[in-house]
Amino acid sequence: MARNGNLFNNAKINSQAAITKIRTAIALSASSINNTTDSISTSATANFGPGVVADTVADRVLNRLQVEQRLVRPSGYVSVSWKAPTAPWLKVNTDGSVRDSVAACGAIFRDYTGGFLGGFSCRLHVSSVLHTELLAIIIAIEQAHQRGWFHVWIESDSQIA
Numbered sequence: 001m002a003r004n005g006n007l008f009n010n011a012k013i014n015s016q017a018a019i020t021k022i023r024t025a026i027a028l029s030a031s032s033i034n035n036t037t038d039s040i041s042t043s044a045t046a047n048f049g050p051g052v053v054a055d056t057v058a059d060r061v062l063n064r065l066q067v068e069q070r071l072v073r074p075s076g077y078v079s080v081s082w083k084a085p086t087a088p089w090l091k092v093n094t095d096g097s098v099r100d101s102v103a104a105c106g107a108i109f110r111d112y113t114g115g116f117l118g119g120f121s122c123r124l125h126v127s128s129v130l131h132t133e134l135l136a137i138i139i140a141i142e143q144a145h146q147r148g149w150f151h152v153w154i155e156s157d158s159q160i161a
Helices: 015-029 057-064 129-146
Strands: 090-099 102-110 116-125 152-156
Touching: 015 129, 090 129, 102 129, 116 129, 129 152
Parallel strands: 090 152
Antiparallel strands: 090 102, 102 116
């Protein structure tokens, strides 16, 4: 790991080099990772079967991952703001989670106007939150590359990833 916990030392590198560095970091911290992806639709609407209505992207992601939604009264509030990147950059926000031995990750792609470009969610066969966070970043880089998006700003809530 580079100094200050930054794998890339704030350097500009191409997507293949980034993927290689991240996969190497994963390989060093675990003996094997077996993941499968189950992508959601990148369009504004998705079909989840008869009788199922999803109102928001978050609802569709949770539905696709078969996560039961529970209302929870917040204990406090934290102000969080999202800032759009400057053109021609696009921003991808990634996240990963492990709960009750079920791991999943996902990401949302937005352009410099904040417009929704697409997203994905994946169930994973890993047991570490760090691995899910790293795989979310890897898959986001691969998805961006496949779509010809080469100016990508990645944001994650994981400082280590």
